[in-house]
Amino acid sequence: MGGLGGMAPAPAMDGTGALAGGTGSGLGMPGLQGTGLDAQGDKGGFVKLSTDPETLHQAFHYADIAAYLLQRPEPRSPEECREQCSRNESCAAWEVCAPLGDGCDGCYLISRAPRRWDQREGWHAEILPGREELGWQNNDTGGLANLTVESCREFLLNANGADQSVPFHEPAVMQKYAACGSMVWDAEAPRGLNVVGQHWPTFLITNFWDPPILLPQEVEQEMLSSSPRQQRPPTPMAAAALEAMQRPGVTEQLHGTIGSDSWEGHRRSRDRAPHAFVLPFYDTNIGHWMKQHGSMNPLQSYEMQSILQPGDTVIDVGANLGCYTLPFAERVGAAGKVIAVEPFRWLRQIVASNVAINGLSNVWLPPVGLGAARASFEARPPQFRFFSSPGGVKLHQQQDMKPEEVMQMYDWDVAPERVTVLTMDELLGVVPSAGVELLGLPPIDGVRLIKIDVEGMEKEVIAGARSVVQMFKPIIWSENVAYFSSKGQDVSFLQLMDELEYNCAGAQNAPNDIICTDRHGRGHQIS
Known part of the structure; x- marks a missing residue:
C-alpha cells in the first residue's frame, strides 16, 4: 500500500490490476458513488x-486525493485529524489510515472533496459538512489554488510516474505536477x-537570480539611447523558425x-528567471566570477547581448564554462542557434552541464577546436584538481610560461587528450569538408556575431573563417591581449581584419577586447 513517495497510501489492487475496494456511501453526500451500510450495520463486511x-x-x-494533499501526512488520531482539517479553511476532507507504516503515514x-468512497478496515475518512464543493471550482482545478512552495517541493521530490502502485498519469495529478514546477521556479x-x-570536485550553484543573466530591459533601453542598435530582418531560416514557434x-x-500550462507560456510571462551553474571547485578565476556575478563580466555580456535579436546565430569560440554561451542562447531564443566551441573535453562537459541544467535547447557543442587549418594533436587537459585558472589554457605552446605555472595550469597526472581542430569555414559547411556532417550541426544561413576568446589564437581562428566572414559579414568581438599589452605595437590581428575590409574599435566594457x-556597412552593424 505504498503511497506517492510515502506521502499517502495507495489503493489496493485486485488480481487484474484494477482498483480494489467497495463503494460504501460514507456520509451519503449527493453525487457520491456507493451503496451505503448493509442491513446488519456492516460497512464493506x-x-x-x-x-x-x-x-x-x-x-x-487514492487517485482522487493524490493531487490535493495540503501538507505532508503525519501521525494523528482521527479526532486530531478532523480538528486540524476543521481549522483549515482550505481543507475539504480528511482521512486517517491504519496501521502506520508501509506507505501509511x-x-x-x-x-x-472526493466524489467516491472505498472501505478499509480501521480507517477513518470524512468530508466536512458544508465543504462538499470545496476545490471543485474553476473547472475542477480549484485545488491548485491551495498550493504552497513547500508542499510543492515535497510533492515533486516524491512524485514518480514510473511507480505503477501510485497514480501519476491522472489529469489532476499531472496538472499539479506542472503547476508545482512553475511555482517552485x-x-x-x-x-x-x-x-x-567524484574524480574532481565541482560547485553546484542554484537559485541564482541577481544580477540577471539575460539583458534587463532597463539596461537595454539605456544602451539604445546612447548607441542605437540596427534592427535587421531575420534570415529566411530564422524567420521560418520564428513563425513556426x-x-x-x-x-x-x-x-x-x-x-496544464506549457512551460513556454509560463516562462514568457516572467521578466526574471532563476539560473544554476556547475563550476570547477578549484577554478579561481572565471568560476569564482560566475559564482558571484553569473558571468566573467556582466556588462560585457549585456553589451554583446544587445547586438543580438531573436532567431540570430552566434559562434562562441572559446566557450570555457559557458558564461556567455548561456545568455547568448536565451537572447536569441529557441529559434536562434549558438555554436559553442570548446576543444578540451572536461571544459566542454562543464558547458554542456550548464546548458542542460538551464534547460536550453538551442546550443550545439562540437568536440573540436578552431584554427587556420585542419589538424589533430595531443594537448594537456586543464587542471581541475588543484587551484588553477582553466580559462587561460591553450591548445598550442602550453609550456610558454614559467615552469611552476605550467605545472599548475595543466593536469600532468592524466594522459594528454587528442584534440581535433577544424576551420570555421569547414565547421559551418561554407567550405565542404569530409566528415564534418557527422558532428550533427544545424544548417546555417547567417551569422550575426562571432565571439572569440582563445588565449592568443584569434588570428588563426579568423584565418580559418575567411569564407564565413565574406559570406555572412558578422560582427566580430574578439579578445586581443597582444595589441593592448604591447600598447598598440602588435597590430597583426588588426592587419588581418583590415585585409577582410573590417574596421575595429575597443570594446567599452572589456579592456582587452x-x-x-x-567597413563598407555591409552585413551586420552595431550602430
Whole structure:
C-alpha cells in the first residue's frame, strides 16, 4: 500500500490490476458513488458497532486525493485529524489510515472533496459538512489554488510516474505536477551552494537570480539611447523558425489534453528567471566570477547581448564554462542557434552541464577546436584538481610560461587528450569538408556575431573563417591581449581584419577586447 513517495497510501489492487475496494456511501453526500451500510450495520463486511463513529472503515480512492494533499501526512488520531482539517479553511476532507507504516503515514488533509468512497478496515475518512464543493471550482482545478512552495517541493521530490502502485498519469495529478514546477521556479529562494564530484570536485550553484543573466530591459533601453542598435530582418531560416514557434505546437496541444500550462507560456510571462551553474571547485578565476556575478563580466555580456535579436546565430569560440554561451542562447531564443566551441573535453562537459541544467535547447557543442587549418594533436587537459585558472589554457605552446605555472595550469597526472581542430569555414559547411556532417550541426544561413576568446589564437581562428566572414559579414568581438599589452605595437590581428575590409574599435566594457564590423556597412552593424 505504498503511497506517492510515502506521502499517502495507495489503493489496493485486485488480481487484474484494477482498483480494489467497495463503494460504501460514507456520509451519503449527493453525487457520491456507493451503496451505503448493509442491513446488519456492516460497512464493506467490516463490523461496525453503534457506538463507533460514522467515519470508521471509510476511505477515499487514492487517485482522487493524490493531487490535493495540503501538507505532508503525519501521525494523528482521527479526532486530531478532523480538528486540524476543521481549522483549515482550505481543507475539504480528511482521512486517517491504519496501521502506520508501509506507505501509511497517518492523517491526510485534502483540499478537494472526493466524489467516491472505498472501505478499509480501521480507517477513518470524512468530508466536512458544508465543504462538499470545496476545490471543485474553476473547472475542477480549484485545488491548485491551495498550493504552497513547500508542499510543492515535497510533492515533486516524491512524485514518480514510473511507480505503477501510485497514480501519476491522472489529469489532476499531472496538472499539479506542472503547476508545482512553475511555482517552485518562481520562488526566489536564497542562492544555494553544494559541493559534489567524484574524480574532481565541482560547485553546484542554484537559485541564482541577481544580477540577471539575460539583458534587463532597463539596461537595454539605456544602451539604445546612447548607441542605437540596427534592427535587421531575420534570415529566411530564422524567420521560418520564428513563425513556426508562434503557431500552437504539438507540445501545447498535449498540455491542453490534461489542462496544464506549457512551460513556454509560463516562462514568457516572467521578466526574471532563476539560473544554476556547475563550476570547477578549484577554478579561481572565471568560476569564482560566475559564482558571484553569473558571468566573467556582466556588462560585457549585456553589451554583446544587445547586438543580438531573436532567431540570430552566434559562434562562441572559446566557450570555457559557458558564461556567455548561456545568455547568448536565451537572447536569441529557441529559434536562434549558438555554436559553442570548446576543444578540451572536461571544459566542454562543464558547458554542456550548464546548458542542460538551464534547460536550453538551442546550443550545439562540437568536440573540436578552431584554427587556420585542419589538424589533430595531443594537448594537456586543464587542471581541475588543484587551484588553477582553466580559462587561460591553450591548445598550442602550453609550456610558454614559467615552469611552476605550467605545472599548475595543466593536469600532468592524466594522459594528454587528442584534440581535433577544424576551420570555421569547414565547421559551418561554407567550405565542404569530409566528415564534418557527422558532428550533427544545424544548417546555417547567417551569422550575426562571432565571439572569440582563445588565449592568443584569434588570428588563426579568423584565418580559418575567411569564407564565413565574406559570406555572412558578422560582427566580430574578439579578445586581443597582444595589441593592448604591447600598447598598440602588435597590430597583426588588426592587419588581418583590415585585409577582410573590417574596421575595429575597443570594446567599452572589456579592456582587452575589440569589436570589428565591415567597413563598407555591409552585413551586420552595431550602430
